[in-house]
Amino acid sequence: xxxxxxxxxxxxxxxxxxxxxxxxxxxxxxxxxxxxxxxxxxxxxxxxxxxxxxxxxxxxxxxxxxxxxxxxxxxxxxxxxxxxxxxxxxxxxxxxxxxxxxxxxxxxxxxxxxxxxxxxxxxxxxxxxxxxxxxxxxxxxxxxxxxxxxxxxxxxxxxxxxxxxxxxxxxxxxxxxxxxxxxx
Numbered sequence: 001x002x003x004x005x006x007x008x009x010x011x012x013x014x015x016x017x018x019x020x021x022x023x024x025x026x027x028x029x030x031x032x033x034x035x036x037x038x039x040x041x042x043x044x045x046x047x048x049x050x051x052x053x054x055x056x057x058x059x060x061x062x063x064x065x066x067x068x069x070x071x072x073x074x075x076x077x078x079x080x081x082x083x084x085x086x087x088x089x090x091x092x093x094x095x096x097x098x099x100x101x102x103x104x105x106x107x108x109x110x111x112x113x114x115x116x117x118x119x120x121x122x123x124x125x126x127x128x129x130x131x132x133x134x135x136x137x138x139x140x141x142x143x144x145x146x147x148x149x150x151x152x153x154x155x156x157x158x159x160x161x162x163x164x165x166x167x168x169x170x171x172x173x174x175x176x177x178x179x180x181x182x183x184x
Contacts, residue, residue: 008039029155032098052092053117059085091160
């Protein structure tokens with residue numbers, strides 16, 4: 001095993017790598033046209049596409065309950081939430097596309113089992129209460145986690161996360177089981 005086999009950055013130009021790392025340390029955003037190490041690009045594509053997949057898969061449990069929601073108002077809330085999740089996925093797929101990945105490649109990887117998504121969406125939502133509780137817990141955790149991601153070094157991902165975090169806060173206020181809705 002060579003050094004290059006163990007260190008994915010060993011083949012990178014040391015001067016460019018040092019400049020890149022200095023930019024990151026200084027808090028600068030890396031943009032699509034900027035030089036970046038191939039491993040940084042590869043890992044960003046993996047992470048952003050996994051995040052995009054999670055947004056799309058995350059709308060499935062809630063989408064399945066749209067027709068069974070206990071009131072028209074709650075149906076409308078779920079429709080809006082599912083639409084928002086699809087939009088979040090679109091923002092994220094676009095951010096990954098700026099790195100050279102195609103949406104088709106990313107979705108094919110998901111459908112063929114070569115890519116992952118957040119496993120929390122594998123839990124069944126057997127009752128209306130499950131929909132509300134899982135949504136509330138997942139959105140709460142997402143707001144916490146994604147607020148930190150909004151500070152990441154890759155500009156397109158960071159900007160997508162700012163937009164998504166803003167939407168998540170709005171979503172949390174219109175949760176299907178929010179206090180304002182609990183009596184209807």
